[in-house]
Amino acid sequence: MPESTLATFSVRRLEIIDPEGNADEALLPDLSGDELRRLYYLLLLTRTFDGRALALQREGRIGTYPSVLGQEAAQVGSAVALAGGEWIFPSFREMGVFFTLGYPIHQLFQYWGGDERGLRTPDGLNVFPVCVSVGTHLPHAAGAALGARTRGDRMAVVAYFGDGATSKGDFHEAFNLAGVFRLPVVFICQNNQWAISVPLSAQTATRTLAQKALAYGFDGIQVDGNDVLAVHRATREALEKARSGGGPTFIECLTYRMADHTTADDASRYRPAEEVAAWRERDPLLRFERFLAKRGLWNEDYAAEMKGKAQGEIDEAVRRFEAVPPPAPGEMFDFVSGELSPRQKKQKEQAS
Amino acid sequence: MPQLNMVQAINLALREEMTRDDRVVVLGEDVGRDGGVFRITEGLFEEFGAARVIDTPLSESAIVGAAVGMAAYGLRPVAEIQFMGFIYAAMDQLFAHAARIRTRSRGRFTAPLVVRTPYGAGIKAPELHEESTEAFFCHMPGIKVVVPSGPYSAKGLLLAAIRDPDPVLFLEPTRLYRMVKEEVPEGEYTLPLGKARIARPGGAVTVVAWGSMLQRTLKAVEGYDAEVIDPMTLSPFDWETLLASVEKTGRLVVVHEAPLTCGLGAEIAATVAEEAILHLRGPVIRVAGPDVPVPLAKLVDHYLPSPERIRGALDEVLRY
Ligand SMILES: Cc1ncc(C[n+]2csc(CCOP(=O)(O)OP(=O)(O)O)c2C)c(N)n1
Ligand SMILES: [Mg+2]
Numbered sequence: 001m002p003e004s005t006l007a008t009f010s011v012r013r014l015e016i017i018d019p020e021g022n023a024d025e026a027l028l029p030d031l032s033g034d035e036l037r038r039l040y041y042l043l044l045l046t047r048t049f050d051g052r053a054l055a056l057q058r059e060g061r062i063g064t065y066p067s068v069l070g071q072e073a074a075q076v077g078s079a080v081a082l083a084g085g086e087w088i089f090p091s092f093r094e095m096g097v098f099f100t101l102g103y104p105i106h107q108l109f110q111y112w113g114g115d116e117r118g119l120r121t122p123d124g125l126n127v128f129p130v131c132v133s134v135g136t137h138l139p140h141a142a143g144a145a146l147g148a149r150t151r152g153d154r155m156a157v158v159a160y161f162g163d164g165a166t167s168k169g170d171f172h173e174a175f176n177l178a179g180v181f182r183l184p185v186v187f188i189c190q191n192n193q194w195a196i197s198v199p200l201s202a203q204t205a206t207r208t209l210a211q212k213a214l215a216y217g218f219d220g221i222q223v224d225g226n227d228v229l230a231v232h233r234a235t236r237e238a239l240e241k242a243r244s245g246g247g248p249t250f251i252e253c254l255t256y257r258m259a260d261h262t263t264a265d266d267a268s269r270y271r272p273a274e275e276v277a278a279w280r281e282r283d284p285l286l287r288f289e290r291f292l293a294k295r296g297l298w299n300e301d302y303a304a305e306m307k308g309k310a311q312g313e314i315d316e317a318v319r320r321f322e323a324v325p326p327p328a329p330g331e332m333f334d335f336v337s338g339e340l341s342p343r344q345k346k347q348k349e350q351a352s
Numbered sequence: 353m354p355q356l357n358m359v360q361a362i363n364l365a366l367r368e369e370m371t372r373d374d375r376v377v378v379l380g381e382d383v384g385r386d387g388g389v390f391r392i393t394e395g396l397f398e399e400f401g402a403a404r405v406i407d408t409p410l411s412e413s414a415i416v417g418a419a420v421g422m423a424a425y426g427l428r429p430v431a432e433i434q435f436m437g438f439i440y441a442a443m444d445q446l447f448a449h450a451a452r453i454r455t456r457s458r459g460r461f462t463a464p465l466v467v468r469t470p471y472g473a474g475i476k477a478p479e480l481h482e483e484s485t486e487a488f489f490c491h492m493p494g495i496k497v498v499v500p501s502g503p504y505s506a507k508g509l510l511l512a513a514i515r516d517p518d519p520v521l522f523l524e525p526t527r528l529y530r531m532v533k534e535e536v537p538e539g540e541y542t543l544p545l546g547k548a549r550i551a552r553p554g555g556a557v558t559v560v561a562w563g564s565m566l567q568r569t570l571k572a573v574e575g576y577d578a579e580v581i582d583p584m585t586l587s588p589f590d591w592e593t594l595l596a597s598v599e600k601t602g603r604l605v606v607v608h609e610a611p612l613t614c615g616l617g618a619e620i621a622a623t624v625a626e627e628a629i630l631h632l633r634g635p636v637i638r639v640a641g642p643d644v645p646v647p648l649a650k651l652v653d654h655y656l657p658s659p660e661r662i663r664g665a666l667d668e669v670l671r672y
Contacts, residue, residue: 063478092478132479269385
């Protein structure tokens with residue numbers, strides 16, 4: 001018998017706006033002018049927060065902080081596609097997702113300032129706490145999706161993670177579970193091409209990350225992660241598919257980490273400045289401004305006004321964050337268990 | 353003799369051992385070009401090349417599991433787990449494999465590997481960067497657990513750990529990395545695993561502490577007639593040194609930053625109760641972290657045993 005081919009594969013890539021701001025009209029999501037401007041404001045807000053967080057860290061007012069510079073579109077574009085009510089499992093570099101969902105900004109300063117009270121998700125918002133242990137939250141997303149399926153809810157679940165997380169066993173285990181059970185989950189990777197000092201080429205031998213989904217029996221797509229509308233479109237489609245029983249989707253947002261890994265890192269030790277400079281040309285905010293300008297939705301005055309508004313909102317969040325009195329020592333016992341053991345109660349008394 | 357901090361001492365130990373023994377390889381996340389997030393492996397990539405200083409993909413289970421395979425194959429892998437809080441994904445490899453490949457293969461295969469990891473609280477880092485779960489690992493037969501207390505012991509213990517025929521977990525107290533400098537000789541010296549050190553002689557009370565708590569304890573006991581023991585190896589524990597001290601002083605205080613319940617202090621207290629209870633004049637007191645997950649920066653100082661609590665325990669036990 002001759003040898004035969006059982007499977008071949010291809011990987012789709014989606015981009016809608018080019019770096020000059022020209023759009024492929026056929027692919028544009030149907031967003032109104034106001035909705036487009038809301039996207040712009042959220043991108044600005046995320047960037048403004050980021051700049052302020054870096055400054056606060058330098059002044060010692062918050063601790064180690066992971067910058068989101070350059071990744072705003074991948075975060076805002078996807079989160080804006082959520083209908084509300086979805087369960088979200090973030091990693092630790094998704095400030096833009098939190099803002100888009102309406103998570104209180106001062107709480108993020110609080111968390112990165114070393115106060116776990118910042119992790120308390122407001123009621124009505126189903127966002128799991130930041131996950132510091134890379135990739136370990138992906139099975140939770142599969143599990144929540146399995147829960148929704150078990151209950152018969154038309155719920156979609158979304159998980160965010162980085163390129164480095166795709167090396168973890170948890171990534172593969174979650175993907176397999178999602179594929180086997182055709183779970184309503186959307187996996188969104190912010191492939192910023194670095195995991196601290198490890199470049200993508202040393203993280204995986206595959207050409208794309210998106211294709212990893214194919215091995216688990218579901219679709220993977222790569223989108224231009226610096227194109228807020230491409231991310232938006234891909235996410236919305238994946239969510240609709242999930243809700244209507246079509247199973248999981250993996251969206252690889254190809255983007256770039258413009259800053260150091262965190263404020264504790266010095267990326268100049270391991271990556272060339274030219275590489276970073278090349279990506280500056282593809283800045284997601286700049287691109288969206290050009291796009292909006294071509295449609296008469298943006299000019300310098302409008303930008304200045306929106307920047308002022310974002311600054312104001314962040315100023316207010318910093319003020320609120322710094323007005324919160326420090327936690328009392330006994331608070332480290334709060335929420336350890338539904339009920340403290342007699343020994344813990346005694347320890348709490350001694351600590352207070 | 354050069355004055356080195358602990359980071360430099362560990363780096364020196366790795367460099368010397370890699371030069372002496374070409375079976376020694378380093379692997380982990382960011383250990384190569386970046387030199388490690390704490391710069392422990394700085395310069396090794398340049399000196400020994402990518403074949404022996406291996407930047408791995410982000411996977412703790414693969415790092416430790418691969419170390420088991422490399423060690424069985426005849427190499428001497430020194431794996432780095434970036435922070436102790438990320439070792440949990442590798443527990444399966446450590447417990448189900450590294451710890452028992454010698455037993456399971458009836459001695460045919462062994463796992464002479466080292467897993468190094470920064471450990472302990474007090475550096476105001478994010479979640480899971482300040483864990484001290486040494487007791488989990490001490491509970492597992494087949495693995496040795498070592499905690500250096502300064503630059504000198506770090507070098508001598510690491511060399512001994514790399515040469516040890518079995519897996520060694522090498523816990524580096526993060527808070528001490530750059531806190532103290534000591535004279536660290538160049539060239540060969542090892543400190544035997546399983547042997548404690550009397551860090552400060554005394555007669556009225558024995559105090560055991562390790563990791564960053566040792567430094568704190570040594571300051572706290574100033575003015576007391578306290579004998580401070582630095583175990584250096586937590587498993588296997590040097591009971592002989594401890595029991596001799598307790599038989600002399602008749603009193604024991606154990607200080608560890610890990611949570612109280614089922615911490616290593618429990619094993620120490622139980623062993624002293626079994627083997628030296630008739631020498632004790634009063635209860636054994638444990639000064640430990642409370643039974644909570646390590647809190648973030650704003651509360652961590654209230655979590656760690658304070659000098660006042662350590663002195664309070666001394667005052668208490670000295671009443672007997
Ligand atoms: C399980 C685990 N191992 C190691 C670390 C230390 N660490 C924090 S972030 C990071 C790199 C993550 O890379 P990636 O998944 O690409 O996310 P990015 O930082 O680029 O957003 C590492 C190694 C960790 N937090 N968790
Ligand atoms: Mg990355």
